[in-house]
Amino acid sequence: MSLLDDRTRQEVQKALTAMTEPVKLVLFTQGEFGSLECEYCRETRQLAEEVAALSDKLTLEVRYFSKDIEAAQALGVDKIPAIAVLRDGKAPHDFGVRLFGIPSGYEFGTFVQSILLVSHAKHDLSPHTLEQLAQLKQPVHIQVFVTPTCPYCPRAVLLAFRLAVASPLVRADMVEAIEFPHLSSRYQVHGVPRTVINEVIHIEGAVPEGLLMEELMQVNDEAQMQRLRELHRST
Amino acid sequence: MADSLELAFALNNAAPEQIWDVIVVGGGPAGATAALYLARADLKTLVIDRGLTAGALGLTGRIANYPGVPEEISGAELLYRMRQQAERFGATFLQDKVQSVDLESDPKLVFANTGTYSARVAVIATGSMGRSQRVKGEDELLGRGVSYCATCDGAFFRGQEVAVAGNTDEAIEEALFLTRFASRVHFLCPTPQLKAPEHLVHELTAQPNVKLYLGATLREILGTDQVTGVRVNLRSEGEIVLPVSGVFVYLQGGRPITDFLGGQLPLSETGCLQVDAEFRTALPGVYAVGDVLCNHIKQAVVAAAEGASAAMSIEKVLRRRKQIAVDWSK
Numbered sequence: 001m002s003l004l005d006d007r008t009r010q011e012v013q014k015a016l017t018a019m020t021e022p023v024k025l026v027l028f029t030q031g032e033f034g035s036l037e038c039e040y041c042r043e044t045r046q047l048a049e050e051v052a053a054l055s056d057k058l059t060l061e062v063r064y065f066s067k068d069i070e071a072a073q074a075l076g077v078d079k080i081p082a083i084a085v086l087r088d089g090k091a092p093h094d095f096g097v098r099l100f101g102i103p104s105g106y107e108f109g110t111f112v113q114s115i116l117l118v119s120h121a122k123h124d125l126s127p128h129t130l131e132q133l134a135q136l137k138q139p140v141h142i143q144v145f146v147t148p149t150c151p152y153c154p155r156a157v158l159l160a161f162r163l164a165v166a167s168p169l170v171r172a173d174m175v176e177a178i179e180f181p182h183l184s185s186r187y188q189v190h191g192v193p194r195t196v197i198n199e200v201i202h203i204e205g206a207v208p209e210g211l212l213m214e215e216l217m218q219v220n221d222e223a224q225m226q227r228l229r230e231l232h233r234s235t
Numbered sequence: 236m237a238d239s240l241e242l243a244f245a246l247n248n249a250a251p252e253q254i255w256d257v258i259v260v261g262g263g264p265a266g267a268t269a270a271l272y273l274a275r276a277d278l279k280t281l282v283i284d285r286g287l288t289a290g291a292l293g294l295t296g297r298i299a300n301y302p303g304v305p306e307e308i309s310g311a312e313l314l315y316r317m318r319q320q321a322e323r324f325g326a327t328f329l330q331d332k333v334q335s336v337d338l339e340s341d342p343k344l345v346f347a348n349t350g351t352y353s354a355r356v357a358v359i360a361t362g363s364m365g366r367s368q369r370v371k372g373e374d375e376l377l378g379r380g381v382s383y384c385a386t387c388d389g390a391f392f393r394g395q396e397v398a399v400a401g402n403t404d405e406a407i408e409e410a411l412f413l414t415r416f417a418s419r420v421h422f423l424c425p426t427p428q429l430k431a432p433e434h435l436v437h438e439l440t441a442q443p444n445v446k447l448y449l450g451a452t453l454r455e456i457l458g459t460d461q462v463t464g465v466r467v468n469l470r471s472e473g474e475i476v477l478p479v480s481g482v483f484v485y486l487q488g489g490r491p492i493t494d495f496l497g498g499q500l501p502l503s504e505t506g507c508l509q510v511d512a513e514f515r516t517a518l519p520g521v522y523a524v525g526d527v528l529c530n531h532i533k534q535a536v537v538a539a540a541e542g543a544s545a546a547m548s549i550e551k552v553l554r555r556r557k558q559i560a561v562d563w564s565k
Contacts, residue, residue, distance in 0.1 A: 150387035151348030152334065178390050190461070190481075191378040191388045204378035206334070208497065 003043065004050050012112055016055035019119040022088040023058050025051075028077045030065045038065075040102040040179060044081035047102065051111070058115065059088065076171065079180060083111070085118045095121070096164040101176025105148025110157045110174060123162040125209065132213050133167040137220050140170045145177040145184065145194045156193035156206040163216075200228040254342050255281045256553060258354035260333050261492075263290040265525025265538035265545075266360030267317040272546030274326035278553060281354065282321070282328045283347055286404045287311050287432070290362045291526060292535050294403070294430045301536060311432070313535065338499045338521045356520045356549050359500075359508060360542065361492035363526040363533075370400075372456035373484065380462025380481050385409035389416045392481040398423055398465050400453040401485030404431040407439050409483055414442045421477050423451040423467055425486065456482050491527045505529060514545035522549060 004012070027048045029041040045062065052060035063071050065080045075084045075094070082100050087093040097118055103111035117123070125133075142160040146153035160172035177184045177192055187196050195203040195212070198219050203212065218224050257273050259266045262284030273280040287293045288311055295310030304313065318328055329349070337344040342353040373381055382388040385399070389412055398421040399410040406422075407429065413420050422439065427450050429436050439445055450470035457464040457476070464478045491507045493500070500516050500523075503509055507529035514522045524541040526533055547559045554560075 147387055147390055149389075150384065152384065152387065155334075155346070184391070188379065188460075190380055190391050191382045191384075193387075194378060202378075208335075 002050060003047050009050070009054065012051060013054040015112055015116065016058065018116055019055060019057045021057070021091070021119050021121075023115050023119050024061060024086045024088040024092075025058065025115075026061045026063060026071070026075060026084040026086060028063050028065045028068070028072055028075075028080045028082040028084075030067075030080060038080050041081045043104075044083070044102040047104070047108075047111075048083060051115075057119065079183075085114045087118050087121070095161075096168075096171030097161050098171070098173045100173055101179040102148075103174070103176075106151055106154050107146055107148055107157070107174060107176070110154045110161075113154070113158055114161050117158070117161055117165055121165050123166040125162055125166050129163075129209055129213050130166060132217055133163065133170070135217070135220065136167060136169045138169065140167075140216060140219055141198055142170065142172045142216075143175050143183075143187070143196045144173065145175050145187065145189045145192050145196070147177055147192050150192045152206040153193040156195055159206075159209060159212060160195065163212075198225070200225065200232045253279075253353075255279045255352065255354040257281070257356045257358060257549060258283065258343065258345050258352055259358040259360055260336070260345065260495075261290070261360035261362055261525070261527075262314075262318060262328060263292050263360060263362050263525060263538065264314065264317060264535040265362075265542040266358065267314060267321055268539040268542030269358050269360065269524060269546045269549075270326040270328075270542075271317065271321035271324060272543050273549065274321055274324035276546070276550045276554075277325070278550065280321075280326045281352060282318075282326060283331050283333055283345065283352070284328060285332050286330055287314055288404045288430050290364055291533070292538075294364075295535075298535065310535070317539070333495050335495050335497055336499065338496070338518050341520075343520060355553060356522065358542075358545060358549070359493075359496070359516070359521070359523040359527055360525045360538075361495075361527050363489060363491045363507075363529060364487040365490040365492040365494065366486055366488040367490045368488070370453050370456055370484070370486075372458065372462075373482075376456050376458055376462050376482075379460060380458060380479075381456060382481065382483050383485070385412045385483050388481070388483075389413050392417050394418050395480045396421065396478065397481035397483065398453075398467075398477060398479045399483045399485065400425070400451075401487075402426050402428075402430045403485065403487070404435050406483075406485035407431050407435045409485060410439060410445065411442070413483065414444055417481070418444060420445045421465075421479060422447045423453055423465075424449050425452055426450065427470070453482075453484075453486070491529060493527065503529070513548035514541060515548070520552075 029045050031038050052058045085097040144157045144160050157174045164170045164172035177189050256278035257280045259282040262282045270280050270282045292310040299307045331347040331349050333347045335346045343357040345352045393416045396419045397417045400423040402424045452468040455466040468474050508523040508527050510523050522545045524545045525538040551559045
């Protein structure tokens with residue numbers, strides 16, 4: 001049985017006509033038959049297959065997490081289900097856009113938008129944000145924790161994805177909080193969206209671009225990051 | 236998760252396909268009347284509103300002095316009639332919460348939970364029932380058990396006791412969602428009665444895992460790293476402490492609701508929007524009407540009149556008329 005109904009399929013197909021460059025989805029899965037190791041791998045794969053079939057500029061590559069270890073490591077995939085959204089075609093590029101957990105509910109829109117974003121690479125960030133990103137001295141890993149029923153979450157995830165597209169030093173993950181309870185526990189996620197930057201900077205809610213950047217730029221201040229690490233350890 | 240999978244894969248945040256002539260934020264008497272006049276002028280009008288009882292009129296028990304309505308009716312009923320009248324002329328009402336806006340762009344962009352909407356003109360009619368102050372502990376424990384979105388965060392409280400503070404249909408609907416996860420939902424209604432449609436009140440009180448406290452004022456949210464309880468003042472029994480791990484807050488107050496504007500419009504010292512005689516704000520194509528202005532008598536009929544005036548002013552601008560037209564049938 002199809003996951004997408006006819007109307008949604010038509011809408012996605014229409015949305016994907018805005019793709020300029022080809023995109024490759026690399027899906028990591030395993031144990032798709034109801035095993036405990038990945039509750040939603042089967043559905044995530046089916047969803048990715050259905051979406052990939054809606055544009056000739058979109059391809060899907062399925063990888064098995066326990067077998068394709070090198071590929072998983074190369075793309076920074078450490079949990080499943082995972083989708084890496086990569087620019088394909090003549091100038092392939094990995095902007096660092098990842099989705100961990102099934103992109104269902106409100107996050108389905110995020111999934112489609114992430115494909116478009118990687119395809120056309122128009123991040124629409126403010127000149128000030130771009131200036132700040134240019135000053136980054138080290139890699140930034142943004143994890144945005146979400147639930148499928150959270151209407152505020154897509155804005156937080158897409159902002160993180162736009163930053164990843166704009167800066168080679170930024171990688172952005174959508175993480176479905178309920179599917180990865182160990183991470184929710186580790187990062188004390190009791191409400192979403194919750195954004196975690198380089199493990200220790202925590203932001204509640206879908207904050208505006210300027211506010212997120214203010215928090216994010218702390219990564220350049222090693223003394224401040226050390227303080228946050230110590231604070232994080234003590235709680 | 237299983238439920239959400241069944242909810243369908245909607246493109247909620249996809250780019251808007253339709254550009255409305257006018258988006259009205261807030262569906263109280265000012266917003267609904269503006270929509271009525273705009274739709275009758277054949278302008279494509281969308282009203283985004285949080286619910287029938289989210290504002291001052293919807294919460295009013297009895298109205299006996301609205302011209303042309305001789306019988307005593309509830310505020311919600313009067314508002315419902317206004318909306319029906321506007322819908323008959325073609326206005327669209329969407330129950331949703333606006334999170335933010337971009338009023339300097341062309342078209343204006345309105346970011347709501349269900350998507351992004353765009354329009355040539357925006358009307359701010361959000362009223363003045365915003366909260367004026369936080370409960371002690373609320374800010375410190377945000378994201379650590381304090382939440383404003385049960386649908387977002389309910390799953391984190393599976394098998395745990397939670398509290399919901401509020402008295403509107405929004406609060407009840409969120410509490411009903413929580414009953415699917417929480418072992419017990421303590422519903423703290425600050426007023427002696429719930430201000431919501433009867434069927435919702437029945438549905439809430441019929442839930443075996445809901446305990447309703449009427450006249451319950453949330454005084455403090457307790458906890459250091461995590462919410463551990465709430466201190467509540469009950470009119471009948473005095474102060475009690477409920478051991479909960481989550482608190483969902485849907486309380487209202489008496490401040491103009493302008494937080495979603497993100498400082499794009501100047502506010503008066505008392506936090507109100509400012510307009511000229513035609514209800515234009517400082518930004519072109521942005522109007523404001525009703526209680527969010529604060530400079531008028533808080534009566535439904537006055538707010539409705541402002542909605543009508545603003546609508547005629549908007550029609551003049553969008554149709555490039557030199558003067559306001561009072562009868563569009565000619």
